[in-house]
Amino acid sequence: MDGPAEYDSSQFKVTYEDFTRFVEGVNVTNVCGSCGADNEWYVHTSNFEQSEADACELTIYRLDHASLQAFRAAFMEGCEKCGTIRTYDATVVTEWLKVNPKKVSWWK
Ligand SMILES: [Zn+2]
Incomplete structure (x- = not known):
């Protein structure tokens, strides 16, 4: 990475x-x-408007790096039952989305 x-x-x-x-x-x-x-799992998003759940933007966590000027960006989701939080490297997610863009239907 x-x-x-x-x-x-x-x-x-x-x-x-x-x-x-x-x-x-x-x-x-x-x-x-x-x-x-x-x-x-529940995903950490910027708001909880159920009617627009798909359009919610994910909360971007700034993980500290040794350099005070730099961050690693991350997304998180939590387990409703036990509270475990799992973290995703935002770079991996955004790179995957670039390679796998949303498919648009011809007939829409
Ligand atoms: Zn759990």
Whole structure:
């Protein structure tokens, strides 16, 4: 992976819908590794408007790096049952989304 870069949040804007495509596309397991709960994950997003859930943008976490000027960006989701949090390198997610853009239907 690339090293840390100057933080620019516009590089890491990801919608809930696209994040869902990512986790399904790379086959992330729905089973919690800590408690075994199946499909109890909630994604950290910027808001909780249910009616626009797919359009919610994910919260971008800035993980500290040795250099005070640099960050690694990350997304997180938590297990509703046991509170385990799992973290995704935002660069991996955004790169995957670039290579796997949303397909547009001809007949739409
Ligand atoms: Zn759990």
